[in-house]
Amino acid sequence: MPTSPKLSAPLEQGGAPTxxxxxxxxxxxxxxxxxxxxxxxxxxxxxxxxxxxxGTRSIKTTAKAYAIDLxxxxxxxxxxxxxxxxGKVRALAAKAVHPDPTDRTTPxxxxxxVYPDMVATAKAALAGTDVxxxxxxxxxxxxxxxxxxKLADTRDAVAAGADEIDMVIDRGAFxxxxxxxxxxxxxxxKEASGAARLKVIFETGELSTYDNIRRASWLGMIAGAxxxxxxxxxxxxxxxxxxxxxxxxxxxxxxAQTGVQVGVKPAGGIRTTKDxxxxxxxVNETVGEDWLDNHWFxxxxxxxLNDLLMQRQKLATGRYSGxxxxxxx
Amino acid sequence: MSDRLSVLKTYKLYVGGKFPRSESGRxxxxxxxxxxxxxxxxxxxxxxxxxxxxxxxxxxGGWSGATAYNRGQILYRVAEMLEGRKDQxxxxxxxxxxxxxxKAAVVVEAAIDRWVWYxxxxxxxxQVVGGANPVAGPxxxxxxxxxxxxxxxxxxxxxxxxxxxxxxxPVIATGNTAVVIASEKAPLPALSxxxxxxxxxxxxxxxxxLSGKAAEIAAPLAAHQDVNAIDLTGADQExxxxxxxxxxxxxxxxxxxxxxxxxxxxxxxxxxxxxxFLETKTVWHPTGSLGASGSAx
Numbered sequence: 001m002p003t004s005p006k007l008s009a010p011l012e013q014g015g016a017p018t019x020x021x022x023x024x025x026x027x028x029x030x031x032x033x034x035x036x037x038x039x040x041x042x043x044x045x046x047x048x049x050x051x052x053x054x055g056t057r058s059i060k061t062t063a064k065a066y067a068i069d070l071x072x073x074x075x076x077x078x079x080x081x082x083x084x085x086x087g088k089v090r091a092l093a094a095k096a097v098h099p100d101p102t103d104r105t106t107p108x109x110x111x112x113x114v115y116p117d118m119v120a121t122a123k124a125a126l127a128g129t130d131v132x133x134x135x136x137x138x139x140x141x142x143x144x145x146x147x148x149x150k151l152a153d154t155r156d157a158v159a160a161g162a163d164e165i166d167m168v169i170d171r172g173a174f175x176x177x178x179x180x181x182x183x184x185x186x187x188x189x190k191e192a193s194g195a196a197r198l199k200v201i202f203e204t205g206e207l208s209t210y211d212n213i214r215r216a217s218w219l220g221m222i223a224g225a226x227x228x229x230x231x232x233x234x235x236x237x238x239x240x241x242x243x244x245x246x247x248x249x250x251x252x253x254x255x256a257q258t259g260v261q262v263g264v265k266p267a268g269g270i271r272t273t274k275d276x277x278x279x280x281x282x283v284n285e286t287v288g289e290d291w292l293d294n295h296w297f298x299x300x301x302x303x304x305l306n307d308l309l310m311q312r313q314k315l316a317t318g319r320y321s322g323x324x325x326x327x328x329x
Numbered sequence: 330m331s332d333r334l335s336v337l338k339t340y341k342l343y344v345g346g347k348f349p350r351s352e353s354g355r356x357x358x359x360x361x362x363x364x365x366x367x368x369x370x371x372x373x374x375x376x377x378x379x380x381x382x383x384x385x386x387x388x389x390g391g392w393s394g395a396t397a398y399n400r401g402q403i404l405y406r407v408a409e410m411l412e413g414r415k416d417q418x419x420x421x422x423x424x425x426x427x428x429x430x431x432k433a434a435v436v437v438e439a440a441i442d443r444w445v446w447y448x449x450x451x452x453x454x455x456q457v458v459g460g461a462n463p464v465a466g467p468x469x470x471x472x473x474x475x476x477x478x479x480x481x482x483x484x485x486x487x488x489x490x491x492x493x494x495x496x497x498x499p500v501i502a503t504g505n506t507a508v509v510i511a512s513e514k515a516p517l518p519a520l521s522x523x524x525x526x527x528x529x530x531x532x533x534x535x536x537x538x539l540s541g542k543a544a545e546i547a548a549p550l551a552a553h554q555d556v557n558a559i560d561l562t563g564a565d566q567e568x569x570x571x572x573x574x575x576x577x578x579x580x581x582x583x584x585x586x587x588x589x590x591x592x593x594x595x596x597x598x599x600x601x602x603x604x605x606f607l608e609t610k611t612v613w614h615p616t617g618s619l620g621a622s623g624s625a626x
Binding site for chain 2: 319320321324
């Protein structure tokens with residue numbers, strides 16, 4: 001199901017930061033606008049119905065156990081509070097490495113996600129493990145700062161050892177139709193990130209329409225995002241099954257067209273095992289097994305981990321667990 | 330004569346302040362004492378029990394943190410609402426227990442009085458079971474009762490309303506929250522009690538009422554790590570034994586059935602049901618004196 005207009009330039013395979021295929025699209029503001037507005041409109045009712053119907057799948061017993069372990073391994077364990085202390089970040093890092101200290105077969109989380117000034121602390125606490133350190137940057141969560149400031153923020157995080165950078169787009173510019181500015185900003189941050197993988201946050205709750213989410217997804221991918229991410233977790237509407245499904249369709253179509261695989265990260269508002277499993281069903285049914293891995297799909301969450309651990313204990317022991325048996329973060 | 334068809338009531342569970350159907354979608358037939366069909370009641374599953382525990386846990390902080398006076402006021406309000414719907418309860422109890430209207434009215438009135446009696450205890454129990462303890466040191470040593478937490482209650486099988494009130498009221502009076510398994514063969518008064526509680530300022534989740542098979546719902550509650558205590562009053566000997574073993578796993582408080590052939594709920598209840606689900610917190614505080622001698626001037 002192709003969802004984007006045919007491109008004139010030949011398709012290129014591989015994971016280059018910017019796909020040359022889109023050189024003509026990004027040549028000017030008007031070509032970029034024509035391309036993004038030429039994307040097919042989203043059938044909102046159909047999208048929500050599809051997301052809801054995939055959410056009714058019954059996942060039980062061994063499939064559930066697999067899904068829980070997979071979901072744990074996909075979590076970016078996040079603390080983004082004004083009150084974050086080095087102690088809290090270290091505690092979170094310890095939890096990422098051993099989510100359930102009473103059961104060492106529990107998989108590790110994918111990463112710990114912190115503010116740039118806590119990257120060094122997190123890095124030290126995670127030394128010698130394969131848990132990554134992700135850092136938000138570019139004046140997170142509002143993104144309202146000059147480009148220089150955003151780039152300095154990014155370079156700081158990378159210099160402190162961040163393996164992944166979670167940037168926010170300039171929603172003001174996007175909504176004003178200034179797509180080229182958003183594009184160039186993502187390009188600049190991608191360059192400043194160096195080897196770190198770049199996750200681009202759209203803050204879907206602020207983009208108002210599904211059409212905008214589709215446009216933002218393509219814009220982010222054309223600009224070289226390694227991951228596209230729904231939300232900051234700081235606004236009232238965060239990741240929903242529908243907007244995540246839409247972004248999964250975008251990465252699927254992008255790979256079909258360019259051969260470049262881009263990851264997806266829903267973040268915010270995913271609190272229960274049931275929700276997490278619904279998202280995994282969406283992944284499997286939309287983009288397939290290639291994305292069922294923490295290199296390509298992540299959950300931005302904090303309280304979700306505790307619920308997954310309680311469900312894991314329930315599967316192991318047969319009795320319902322309670323919040324007294326997991327850590328309080 | 331009008332040929333109006335009366336509107337039949339769909340009895341539903343009461344969980345977290347809402348009236349859901351059973352998650353399983355199942356119902357079972359409830360009959361009166363002579364076997365005549367009365368209504369369909371939800372046949373709860375273990376997932377309904379799990380949801381009820383989540384609701385009860387969520388409500389615990391607010392309810393246990395409310396002042397004892399405030400809890401008392403709310404429980405009085407429940408009694409006022411019960412009084413207003415007395416006719417309905419008289420009818421349901423008469424059907425369920427095979428009593429005449431007059432005898433059922435006596436039972437319902439006793440139940441409402443029982444509720445008022447427990448409402449009065451909310452701000453008095455601390456004086457009875459708490460207090461200052463004499464200790465061998467320069468300390469004030471004070472004990473206060475604290476609620477145990479989420480209490481699962483297997484309600485009496487025979488006494489469908491007076492017995493129910495007698496087990497639920499003392500548990501919530503002291504600040505616990507409850508998951509109640511109604512009598513299997515006479516669940517209708519319990520499900521109607523949920524409707525009264527929903528309109529009495531009682532925060533949602535403080536009392537959660539499930540109907541169905543005690544053996545099916547009580548087992549996961551007894552093993553549940555987030556349930557702090559279980560009242561086995563309505564469990565038969567065999568089930569009580571089984572539940573007690575399951576409850577040992579996280580050291581739940583267990584209140585065993587008082588009598589083999591069922592308790593007499595018309596008798597003076599005493600305070601044992603109030604104190605069964607209380608923990609004692611003791612605080613040591615220095616008296617501040619620097620020695621026995623005091624100041625020299």
